[in-house]
Each structure stands twice: as structure tokens, then as C-alpha cells.
Amino acid sequence: xxxxxxxxxxxxxxxxxxxxxxxxxxxxxxxxxxxxxxxxxxxxxxxxxxxxxxxxxxxxxxxxxxxxxxxxxxxxxxxxxxxxxxxxxxxxxxxxxxxxxxxxxxxxxxxxxxxxxxxxxxxxxxxxxxxxxxxx
Ligand SMILES: [Cu+2]
Numbered sequence: 001x002x003x004x005x006x007x008x009x010x011x012x013x014x015x016x017x018x019x020x021x022x023x024x025x026x027x028x029x030x031x032x033x034x035x036x037x038x039x040x041x042x043x044x045x046x047x048x049x050x051x052x053x054x055x056x057x058x059x060x061x062x063x064x065x066x067x068x069x070x071x072x073x074x075x076x077x078x079x080x081x082x083x084x085x086x087x088x089x090x091x092x093x094x095x096x097x098x099x100x101x102x103x104x105x106x107x108x109x110x111x112x113x114x115x116x117x118x119x120x121x122x123x124x125x126x127x128x129x130x131x132x133x134x135x136x
Contacts, residue, residue: 088102
């Protein structure tokens, strides 16, 4: 009888361990929910009721994930730094925006408040490099 109890207990413990291992996800994997995502300093700032988002385009877009405030006039500042790769061929499909950026400089792109919701994808013309802004 005692053996049966011990067997049942060890089965329960094993199941618990396996379940734990399967459902454990190391920090950083937050899926698409945004919410608690922390931006690096200097990426998003607000001045006089306008939100500014700074993205560096060079061999990709950095940062690749940005959390921003929704429903506020937003200006993307796309910074190029001797950018000769295709991240200079900027494409923001949801805004119908497509432009070649200067190799070096800062290109401001206005996002009207009504577009500052859900998420916005920043892509190179081929869709190989990308960044995503989550508005919440
Ligand atoms: Cu590309």
C-alpha cells in the first residue's frame, strides 16, 4: 500500500517536472503582446505633445522592437550612418511610404495620430530587414 502511494507521488512529481520544463520560457520571449516591453534609453521621447521615435538604419533597423504610446502624433526619425545597404530603401507599407534614405542623415517621417495604433512595420524594400513599433 505504501509502495503504491510512493509510486503515485513519483508519477505526479515527474508529470509536474515535465510540465514545468515544457511551459518554462526564459525571459525575453513575450510573444506579440508588447505591453511590458522596455525600450532602450533615447529610442522614444516626447516633446510638446509629439512622440519621437529614433531608429537607426544600417545593416538592418535598430531597435527591432519598439514600444510606443498610441493615439498621439508621432515622428519617426530614421537615422542613417553611412548606410549603403538596402536598409536605406525604406518601406512602411501601412503608410504607403517608400523612399531611399540619404546615406547619412536623419529623415523625419510623420505618423498621424490615427495611424499610431496597433503596430507598424518598418521594412527594407525586400522585406529582409525589419523593425516593429507596438503602440499601446
Ligand atoms: Cu533588404
